[in-house]
Amino acid sequence: MCKAAHEKQSTLSVIDKDFTILYNNKKEVCKLSEQIVIVYILVIGNNRFAMKNGKVGGAIVAAKEISMAVIKRLPKYYRNLGELLEKQVERISSKELSERMQVTASQIRQDLNNFGGFGQQGYGYNVEYLYTEIGKILGLTRKYHMIVIGAGNLGQAIANYTDFEKLGFVLECMFDQKESLIGTEIRGVKIADVSELEEYMKHHAVDIAAITIPKDHAPELAASLVKWGARAIWNFAPTDLHLPEEVKVENVHLADSLMRLSYSIKKE
């Protein structure tokens, strides 16, 4: 992790994906790769004080790493806060949020402290603010163009999920090889012949390609998708794809989920 600056005259700027700390006239650039760095700076007169966990820690600039474990929990926060917003709840205490999310209140406070002073003692969290900030961290401030390859039951289930679109994931086209499906539409989304996929990808910016075809053909399809420019794969095929490191893959392995369930049943 990048060093934090320990000098009064420190300045810090966040530029796009990197952040720069300038102290004692030496510049240090930190890459934001697996970590997010959050810095709270309180300016009093000419001094900058660092805030960490809501406390003023001294005249330093503190950098805090957010673990992948916290990042993985963020969608759950986002979903629960979204449900609260729908019910027009404006504020929630860590205790109430804890009951709702079935994690301890101390875990909630610890998680949310990572993102600065969202909560206030005896006042609770501002639901909308927290929802917006977590949405930003999750990259939900833009639209993602999505295609689905495999228009069977699973592909159709995805197409029928209106929630995805609300989050910004817009399904643009589906592909299949089945004659009876080609040319039909699901909720206004066209099912095209999979043989047109390469041509389609030449002319469309595809952010996410979802694979819902049987596992035997999935590795080959994934490799082709990457060759044609796909940079993120949402994989439902029950196999691990071997793709270049820069390609983002998120797996939904249903059988793995069932096995975790049988494990819990067994150990009862």
Added chain:
Amino acid sequence: MCKAAHEKQSTLSVIDKDFTILYNNKKEVCKLSEQIVIVYILVIGNNRFAMKNGKVGGAIVAAKEISMAVIKRLPKYYRNLGELLEKQVERISSKELSERMQVTASQIRQDLNNFGGFGQQGYGYNVEYLYTEIGKILGLTRKYHMIVIGAGNLGQAIANYTDFEKLGFVLECMFDQKESLIGTEIRGVKIADVSELEEYMKHHAVDIAAITIPKDHAPELAASLVKWGARAIWNFAPTDLHLPEEVKVENVHLADSLMRLSYSIKKE
């Protein structure tokens, strides 16, 4: 965690779900709840030596905890080993398995060491043995009776997944409220009227109830299922269920998965 016995005259027995350590004539019973305890004992003459990570550690009985992180990775091992078995691969080195599973070889060795000496230097892992042992840990040595409530696209996708049955998860019946679906069959599995669900559960031992209905009705349905005897829920509704602690819940939150993907895309 339960104390390990540190005396030569220690004895240890694993009885059903608990294990008992007897040392200095004091008996200590450990509950196996969130952890699995693995103990290797080597008996030489009247002495018992503990083995940990394949090395003889001294005249003690060592107990080792397997973390939930390892448990969560087991389905992936099981799936990959199953694929190797299908290809009639008998042995695999940690290096090859590491390339296949996209984790480091040292991680593989560390994970599998938890389960005793499955591997041998220069010889590799016996694929079938490892597959069988991990299957036992995951509870895959028996059949699980499963029902699906919601016979829409997602429910039908589950019904059409032959892999689940191969693992021992047998879909016995589906339920829906849609007139056009009731009475039809998917791959030989009947779709019944959801109004018959309570009666069905009185007369059938249901191990796992999968919920693939919209989120608004899911909490109420889950509560009813628990009231009628369900002890494990496979939840696809995009909401967190609030059920008694003894009910095992495994969530497949597709939107959460998409959000992890947008997070990875954003931080690129």
